[in-house]
Each structure stands twice: as structure tokens, then as C-alpha cells.
Amino acid sequence: MVVGLRNFTERVGDGAGQPVLNADNGEELMHVESGVAIVLGNHPPESPGTLFISTKQVIWLSDVDRAKGYAVDFLSVSLHAVSRDPEAYSSPCIYTQIETEENDADSEGSDSECDGTLDLSKITEMRLVPSDPSQLETLFEMFCGCAELNPEPNDEEEEEHNWIFSADQMEDDATDLYRPIQDLAVYAKEYFLSIDLYKDPTAENFLNEFNV
């Protein structure tokens, strides 16, 4: 699975039509929207093109250049929204943020603008501008539905919940043994507080042993 935006060039038939999907994986086409321009990062809009939303990914294919297309898995779409604020972007559109590989050196939201080349792996913002803005709500809901179909792969319940109760616990290897004792100390402290015994130095020393 590729994190982030990537080129997509596999088209059905003689290259004029729909994207090739992974039917073995159960991938299905959910929605097709023609007349959509794509805006990657701060680059100029690319159009005309067609948007294909499948159960696994978002694909945009250029209508004029059969070798040009982009796709991103829903797993990499961090957020999506309907943007109608003209200050944010001149046309109403679907705004998305794309998760990229960890690259601390790069500034947020930008891509390699210095020489104009498009580095897809660094694109963190993508806008989809339909020529028919009345379709925006439909597209938004479609994105929501498909995002819900793509939860994190290892989202099952873990065997152990590594919950931290105090900073000290982070260094302690025997947390499983320590935790019940810590809990007891917390309860003890609360009890002592309630009967005003916490001010008693003896009690305080006792409790300090447990880092309460």
C-alpha cells in the first residue's frame, strides 16, 4: 500500500475509459464525476478530468492526456471537507489533506515549488473542483462513506492495553505488577486525605514510597 498521492495510469480498454480497479480485492467503483479539475498543493489546477471514487481510493484521470492520472488511497486521506470560502479558494471544491511519509525537513502543506516539478509524495493538500458545484454535498458524503469502509488495518483490539498512569511507569518494566500497588496507593492517599491524615509525616513517607 502506498502512502500519499501517486500517479495512476492503468485505464480500461484503449485508454479512453475508466481506471483499472482491483476486483480481486473487492474494490468497486462507487461514483463517477466528470468535469472535475484537480489542484495539487499550490500547483495550478489541472483539467479537464474525471473523478472516480472507488471503495478503496480516489482517482482522477485527465480527459485529454491519457497518460496522466493521480490516485490516493482512502487510508491516506486524513480529512476531507466542502470548501466554499472564497478566501480559501476561488471556487467551491472538496478540500482534502493527504498523509505523506514522515519527512520532517519539509514544511507543511508545501511541495517542491522551487523548480516547479511536481513531487507527488510531498503533496499534502488536494482540491477537487467540480464544474457543477451542486454536486459537492454528494461528493462529500461519498468520501465519508468510503473513508468509513477503510479503517486502519490493525484496528482490532490489542491483547494488552498499555495504559500509563504516571510518568514513572514509562521506565518501569514490571508495570503489570506495579499497577495494582500504585492503584492501592492512590486510594490510600485519597482515604488519608479524607481523614486529614495526609499531613501526618508517617503517612506521607509511606505514600512517597509509591510515588503518589
Place this chain on the structure above:
Amino acid sequence: MGLVQLFFSYFKDLVGREVTVELKNDLAIRGTLHSVDQYLNIKLENTRVVDQDKYPHMLSVRNCFIRGSVVRYVQLPPEGVDIELLHDATRREARGG
């Protein structure tokens, strides 16, 4: 009841309240909690970016869907939090889990 289920139930009770969601990429978004699902995907309404200098392009969007896996924190309204209840529930969960 798993921990995710616990938070799912907890967030469901917060629907309609103002929350601030901080993502792992440091973006913070404030809005009204519209809904949450079992993967802790969050839908916000009337959202605005908290630090507009960092993300000027986003500004205000009406509806926003945030993937659960990219959320770092959800900042809750103090009046929406019953600390004792949450504390007990998570402690019980940690012991039982």
C-alpha cells in the same frame, strides 16, 4: 467493552458540543461535534482552523470529516467532562483488559 468502544460511547454523548481536534500533523480544528463512528472518525460542523497562519488554505469549512487514525487529541469542553466517571471507567477497563 473495549477501550475504543468506551471512547465511542463517550464521544457520542458529546455530539452537539464544541470540541477542538488536534491532528498528528499539528493542525488543530475547532467545530461542533456532529457525529463519531466506531473507528473514532469524527465529523465536525462549522469548523475553523485554530492556527490560521499555518494552514491558511483551509480557513473555514462547513462540514469536515476527520479520519480517526490521524487524531492526536480531542479537546473537550470542561462542562462536558465528568472526570470521575471517565477516570473510573478507564481504570476499570485497563484492569479488565
